[in-house]
Structures are given as structure tokens and as C-alpha cells.
Amino acid sequence: MKIHMFSGSGFAWRVTFACQVKGVTYDEALMQPTRDSLKSPAFLQLSPRGKVPAIEVDGYALSESMAILAYLDAKHPTPPLFGTTPEETGRIWQAVLDFDLYVSAAMVSNVIALIAGGRGANSEDTLKQGATVVHSELASLEDDLSDAGWIVGDGLTAADIAIFPLIEGLIRFTGKPEVRSFDLGFDHFGSRYPQLENWRQMIKALPAYEASYPAYWREIDLAQPAVA
Ligand SMILES: N[C@@H](CCC(=O)N[C@@H](CS)C(=O)NCC(=O)O)C(=O)O
Structure with a gap:
């Protein structure tokens, strides 16, 4: 493939x-x-x-x-990512669609893409508005994690795989030195969102995380100011 x-x-x-x-x-x-x-x-x-x-x-x-x-x-049905019962499948799709229809635009278009595209410096108001929406969505996600700490049920599903990479992008891009001064509130992520932080660590402990981590992100450390 x-x-x-x-x-x-x-x-x-x-x-x-x-x-x-x-x-x-x-x-x-x-x-x-x-x-x-x-x-x-x-x-x-x-x-x-x-x-x-x-x-x-x-x-x-x-x-x-x-x-x-x-x-x-x-x-490739094993391991299943969309649940093993109709009820789980429904919940997983609900979480995925909720994220993609209502959250990812604020997260991707109004925060990550602006910063990644280098337009963040001229878009402080849009960034701040985007960040406000994203914080309210993160607070809901924080409250709605399952008892086992996943998005749905007691193990990794497509819902976790859908949401995790975009949260990692959010944390990475809002950590850029030139964006930090806008105080968007995503640094110290773990103290603001302890349950989500625990979920991030559970995902990072999976071998699939290291194996799929974007090579480009390893090469370019955004926390360091760009060298002219
Ligand atoms: N809904 C699409 C979104 C894909 C998407 O927005 N990809 C971005 C990269 S992260 C892209 O290709 N952007 C280029 C463009 O829109 O011109 C999916 O889930 O695959």
C-alpha cells in the first residue's frame, strides 16, 4: 500500500x-x-x-x-478499530464525526494551519478566537473520557487515532517561540487537562506511536527559534 x-x-x-x-x-x-x-x-x-x-x-x-x-x-480486521458491538461502533463514529465536524476546523484551520503556514504572527485575533473554541472542546473531551481513560470504551479505537494526531499538532505548533507570547494556553497542557494528558501518555506508550511518529517533526524542533 x-x-x-x-x-x-x-x-x-x-x-x-x-x-x-x-x-x-x-x-x-x-x-x-x-x-x-x-x-x-x-x-x-x-x-x-x-x-x-x-x-x-x-x-x-x-x-x-x-x-x-x-x-x-x-x-485487516485485527485488532478492530471500530468496536466489536454495534453500540461501540456507533459511539466511535459519533466521537469521530463530532471531532471532525465541530472541532477540527477551529483546531486545524484557525490555529494549527495559521501557525504552520507562518501566518500566525498576523492573525492574533483569529488565533485567540480559535484557541477559545478549542479549549472549550478540550474541556469536554477531558470530562468525557471513558473510565479506562480512552475516548470510547476500554481500549484504543479509531476515535483515539482520529483525535490524538491533531492534539499533538496543536501542542507542537502553539509551542513555537513566536506564538507563545500570545498566551493561547496550550503549554502546561497536562496541568490544565490531566485526564487528556494521561490519555496522551497511554497512546505514547503504544509501539505504533514511535513507529509512526512524523519523521519531519523529529528533524525540526519548533521550540527552537528558526535559524536565519
Ligand atoms: N478531511 C480530510 C482532511 C485532509 C486535510 O485537510 N489534509 C491537509 C493536510 S493536513 C491538506 O492536504 N491540505 C492541503 C489543501 O487543503 O490544499 C481527511 O480527513 O483526510
Whole structure:
């Protein structure tokens, strides 16, 4: 299986994480996050909206990270990521869709993408508004974790894999020195969100975490000011 992606995309990390959990081998087809590359006719054949991730398997192409996770789960059922009972499956999709429909825009478009794209310095108001929405959503997630500390039920599911990479991106990008002065409130994450911090540590303890950690994030330490 080939995964078209760029290293550090939270949506692509969902797919590589799920592959690692399931022991599915894959090749990363790394792209540049540019219009030329993402909106090229060839890539639009694979991903009609020109977004990563997209996969190719034996002539079959699929985009949308959660569609890819559902495909992987159907093709490689062990371990199951979408529950083992209809009730669990419903809860997992509820959590995923809730996040993607109501949370990820504030988190990705109004915080992570602005900072990652270098536009954060000119967007303080948007960043602050985005951060306010994200904090209220994180507070709900903090309260709603299962008794076992996962998003749903007593083990890792697609809901954890959907949400975790984007929270890691949020923490990484808001830790940039030039953004810290905006005081968005995401540093000291663990003291503000102790249950979510415990959940992050449970995920980080899984072998799939290290195995899928974005190579680009390892290479570039955002906490250090950029060298001119
Ligand atoms: N809903 C999509 C979102 C994918 C997405 O937004 N990918 C970003 C990278 S993190 C992208 O390709 N952005 C390029 C663009 O929108 O032009 C999914 O879950 O796969």
C-alpha cells in the first residue's frame, strides 16, 4: 500500500498510526505541501479535493483519512478499530464525526494551519478566537473520557487515532517561540487537562506511536527559534 502524504500532516498520521497498529506495511509517498503538487491532475485522480492522505492499493485509490481507516479495518480486521458491538461502533463514529465536524476546523484551520503556514504572527485575533473554541472542546473531551481513560470504551479505537494526531499538532505548533507570547494556553497542557494528558501518555506508550511518529517533526524542533 502506498500512502500519499506529507510528514507532519495530522490527517496522514491517522493512517500511518492505524497501519502500525494493524501491522499493515506501507510506503510513504512524500509530497510537498504546495498547490502544484496537491492540485496536479494526477493527484486529483487519487484525491478529488487535492488533500492528503490518499492511498493506492492494487489500482484502488482512496482519500479522506477516516474512510481509509474504515477500509483498513474491513480489510485487516485485527485488532478492530471500530468496536466489536454495534453500540461501540456507533459511539466511535459519533466521537469521530463530532471531532471532525465541530472541532477540527477551529483546531486545524484557525490555529494549527495559521501557525504552520507562518501566518500566525498576523492573525492574533483569529488565533485567540480559535484557541477559545478549542479549549472549550478540550474541556469536554477531558470530562468525557471513558473510565479506562480512552475516548470510547476500554481500549484504543479509531476515535483515539482520529483525535490524538491533531492534539499533538496543536501542542507542537502553539509551542513555537513566536506564538507563545500570545498566551493561547496550550503549554502546561497536562496541568490544565490531566485526564487528556494521561490519555496522551497511554497512546505514547503504544509501539505504533514511535513507529509512526512524523519523521519531519523529529528533524525540526519548533521550540527552537528558526535559524536565519
Ligand atoms: N478531511 C480530510 C482532511 C485532509 C486535510 O485537510 N489534509 C491537509 C493536510 S493536513 C491538506 O492536504 N491540505 C492541503 C489543501 O487543503 O490544499 C481527511 O480527513 O483526510
